[in-house]
Amino acid sequence: MTSIEFDDVAHSFGDRRVLRGISVELTQDRIGIVGANGSGKSTFARMMNGLVIPDSGTVTVNGLNVAKNKRKVRRQVGFIFSDPDRQIIMPTVVEDIELSLTRVENDKRRRREHALATLADFGLADHADQPSHTLSGGQKQLLALASIMVLGPSILIADEPTTMLDLRNAAMLREVLAGLDEQLIVLSHDLELLADYQRVLVLDDGRLVADDEPGPAIDFYRRLMARG
Numbered sequence: 452m453t454s455i456e457f458d459d460v461a462h463s464f465g466d467r468r469v470l471r472g473i474s475v476e477l478t479q480d481r482i483g484i485v486g487a488n489g490s491g492k493s494t495f496a497r498m499m500n501g502l503v504i505p506d507s508g509t510v511t512v513n514g515l516n517v518a519k520n521k522r523k524v525r526r527q528v529g530f531i532f533s534d535p536d537r538q539i540i541m542p543t544v545v546e547d548i549e550l551s552l553t554r555v556e557n558d559k560r561r562r563r564e565h566a567l568a569t570l571a572d573f574g575l576a577d578h579a580d581q582p583s584h585t586l587s588g589g590q591k592q593l594l595a596l597a598s599i600m601v602l603g604p605s606i607l608i609a610d611e612p613t614t615m616l617d618l619r620n621a622a623m624l625r626e627v628l629a630g631l632d633e634q635l636i637v638l639s640h641d642l643e644l645l646a647d648y649q650r651v652l653v654l655d656d657g658r659l660v661a662d663d664e665p666g667p668a669i670d671f672y673r674r675l676m677a678r679g
């Protein structure tokens with residue numbers, strides 16, 4: 452079982468308090484995080500793989516203190532952003548997966564075979580030699596996801612993964628995410644995406660204000676937003 456634990460975590464950017472006194476343990480396979488723009492969701496999520504180190508309190512991933520084990524934690528926690536262009540680096544699709552694999556596979560031929568097999572798993576087999584920038588938005592998001600999953604993380608954090616996708620691509624990505632075996636933590640304004648998750652957290656002004664099954668947590672969030 453994977454586990455992410457926050458113990459009394461607080462953080463500020465300059466004098467703006469962004470997270471306050473967060474203590475929570477995340478062990479379920481499917482967890483959603485919702486909250487208004489600026490409520491602190493991305494900062495909270497980025498702490499799970501050491502992209503942000505908290506001013507106070509500790510974050511522990513699978514027993515490792517993130518602040519002290521950033522590299523080890525990054526191998527276990529993959530992260531995808533809403534804009535896949537931030538993650539796609541190489542000129543062609545297959546090369547992008549190969550680049551990820553250079554960290555774990557020295558042999559060039561085996562790297563190519565592994566990359567091609569991964570592209571097939573993510574429905575991109577026919578696009579291997581295509582220039583990455585010519586992929587559609589949905590295909591780019593799949594490529595970004597494939598480049599991360601090829602390294603075998605046990606946890607995937609997705610920060611608004613469907614925001615930039617049209618309805619069809621969003622549905623396709625939802626399906627791909629649903630099929631993953633790994634622990635999945637998704638930040639989203641797409642409440643439909645989280646409806647069958649095991650647990651949804653609601654952040655408001657840097658505080659964890661609800662933590663429940665999706666039905667009651669999303670109702671709470673809607674009421675919070677209606678209050679303005």
Ligand SMILES: Nc1ncnc2c1ncn2[C@@H]1O[C@H](COP(=O)(O)OP(=O)(O)OP(=O)(O)O)[C@@H](O)[C@H]1O
Nearest residue numbers: 464465467469486487488489490491492493494495
């Ligand atoms: N690197 C940074 N430097 C300064 N301020 C930051 C930084 N990152 C985030 N902030 C500020 O921290 C607050 C929380 O931002 P965060 O991105 O965590 O919120 P969010 O809930 O993910 O928002 P959204 O739904 O709009 O993505 C915002 O006021 C934001 O401007």
